Amino acid sequence: MTVRLRLGWVSAGALGVLALALGALQSVVEPALPLLQRELGISTAEAALIGNVLLVTGAVVTPVAGKLGDRYGGKRVLVGLMAVVSLGGLMAGLAPGLPVLLLGQVLQGVMVGALPLSFILVREHLTAGRSQAAIGVVVALFTGGGMVGTACAGPVAEALSWQWMFLLPAIVVIAATATVARLLPDDPPGRSQEGIDWVGAVLLGGTLLAFMVGLVTVTGGGAPPLLAGAIGVGVAALATGWVVVERRVASPMVDLRMLAKPAMWSACVLTLVMTASSGMVLFLLPQLFAVSADGYGFGAGTTGIGLLLLPGAVAGAVSDAVGGIAARRFGPRAVVVAGTVVTAATMIALASLHRAQWQLVVGKVLTAFAAGVGTTALLAGTATAIRSEDTGIATSLLVVTRVVGVALGAQVAGAILDAGADPVTGRPAESAFGTGFAVAGLVAALSLLVVHVTKDKGVQA
Template identity: 25%
Template sequence: MSVLRVPSWATMGILTFCGMVVSLQQTLVIPLLPDLPEILDVSADDASWLVTATLLTGAVATPIVSRMADMYGKRRMLLVALGVMTVGSLIAALGGNFPAMIVGRAMQGFGASLIPVGMSIMRDQLPREKLAGGIALMSATLGIGAALGLPLSGVLYSAFGWTSLFWFTALVGAIFLIAIPLTLDESTQRFPGRFDVVGALLLTVVLVGLLVPLSKGASWGWTSGEVIGLTTLSLVCLAIWVPLQLRMREPMVNLRTAFRRPVLFTNISSYFVGFAMFLNSLVTTQELQVPTETGYGMALPVAVAGLVMVPGGLMMLVFSPISARMLNRWGGKTVLLTGGVVMGLTYLWRMFNNDAIWEIMLGNMVVSVGSAIAFAAMPALVMASSPRSETASANGVNALVRSMGTSSGSAVTALVFASLTVTVNGAVFPSAQAIFTANSLGMAVCVAGVLFGAIIPARRPGEMDDDGIVAGPAPAREVVKEVQEKVES
């Protein structure tokens, strides 16, 4: 199949919309959760697995698919992940029962790997002057899709029923399965080798053993046998996996690269920023939807509350090109710190200002701006300190760490909301103290993110690698290899 010659903006657009579909399908089902027990004839706890299943497969698939992209071809693995996600949407739409929904939602989780693989394709195909903008825009899709998913879900559900959510993602996925082979070349940057099957299996156990307790700990009990057993299993497998990866010539995750100071501290900072970004959505949703009798709620319907949150997602889109200019002018470290400071100060402001809808909307928007700025810097810093042979893999690990941050944010915030409550007309809601505590927690994790970001090795403003990414030089062997390739071509 011949590939159409498309301008760089079209390449950016295709990959960005792929990322947006991923974040959309992760949030589309959330407004249905109150109705799904009746629709599928299951308990509310069982219905929550429809979110957990996507989270788990996304966390597992992201590092594995990203590693395979470096080895077997980035466009190829992009299509594989997109195909699995699309088939999963069809299974959920056609099945009409709980087992089919679980299978479909689990398969949809594979779409999470599209974002780091898409960023690595941008590194290979975009011209130097466009790369920072592409990375910033791709990073912002996480927040844009999440913000747009809530109101879109309400519209589709009300107009066409619950299956329309899955038909929608299946249709969009099918369109991209046709468009990508026609418009994107397979990357010439490929580093074949032996895939680390044992490392992948151990990593799967580590992630499942850690994420399931985070997701289900509130309902199971944090001291329950299930939580303690799975966490112990995860830690044991982690203790086996780390030495194994360090000994392997072609490991699942190159920990030596991951432990480099720029990559390590960027990933740690990413964890806290991911935590703070997701906490923003949880707090804003409570403030907008709970009854006014709680002392802080606005009592808005779900659809209206979703519309109020849309500007936050749009701000991430608007600030993507601005973040790219900041990245090129100031460097990744400064941009990351700027985003963290903006988020932290906004959480401080929100602790004392949530008495009106405009204050809640403004707080949500400014936290989204800070998220967009910080998210633009993370992949740039990681890629610039990683060899080309590990571009997708390094991005995948960073995306995984951010996902761990959002999962932790969800679990900890749920614990805060469950611990500090108020009863209104027989129903239990988070109290005003819970919202104050959650905003305080948001400020604290932003401070932690800034502190770890501050110890990333400093770069001179404007210092770039050969791709135009703000960071230090590539390893010597990578430079030599690229020069040889250019001479041969």
């Protein structure tokens, strides 16, 4: 019989506080992007990189973190990752310019691996019934931390400075990690000898980062054709190398053989398209809220932007719970179609109706809820359409696809705004926002085409 060590209230509370701080650290950038652009003197597309490099690191670390925890023990790996996150938070808070801030964000991105490690620890130290409740609490606190970060980024930046948006959560992470390291019982390392695909992780991260930096360079203007071609060749070489490694390595970080399964590849394509549209909206709205009120914008500061985005964050959190229920009752395909129709119609409407704040707030709520319900339904539908032993692999692949989609959408939105910027003022023209919303709507509508093409072999109804 397995003997489970008691997880004390203080150590359990420290895990909860850690999840709360990580959620806040992840979300402070979104409402503060216009402020960071002004403070650092960077372009719109460069600003998109600040949030995207964190997502890229998360996409790479997520499949690896669970394997490391199973092999070396969840507590040991969690404390190590949190040391990296803390260093990243301090670097971002003390950054003199964009390069150091981006490096700090890269290091902070390993926070995404904290959730599966927390689940390992909870399962190890609690009974099955209590561990399920505890996992729910950890996820809820991480989501709540995202809302706290969205709402508090502005007041902190305006009362202190933008640096403290990163420093304060980092200090909390350090304190909570120290408590976890001291009080949480050690969990024994597992017996798994499954290899860690470090080469694949590096190649995937390099491919995504090279693509995003290349997009900024090419769309920023002034890049000679030879440089643009060299960037394209570099991205293609990295991507090809990653595919080759994943097909040959014994234990790949992303098992590409899963993509041969109709339910899996159709779910990945749908997830990529839906999250790319969401990523565009995620980036466009703060930029539009911040545009000077003497033109077509609203002149909102960081605090105002955070408050305007908060209803959408709440809707996104609620959608994760609703998506699973809706998929079970109506079928994943019906939920995806409904979410796609709502998202596409909302974005196309915002292309012309974006002169009032309430229009944008309602648009954000609708798209956040629809996208969250759709992607969660896809995850649930895919999990039931494949063998139970493949669930972990499929989940990791969809998580990576979801993160890549959001980052890609945000970077494309930044490129659209940069392409439509006034050469004198650098401010995007109103038509650039209209184009961005319209493109986001058309991208979302592609999901309907994917659903139709895969109706006989994709996600189960």
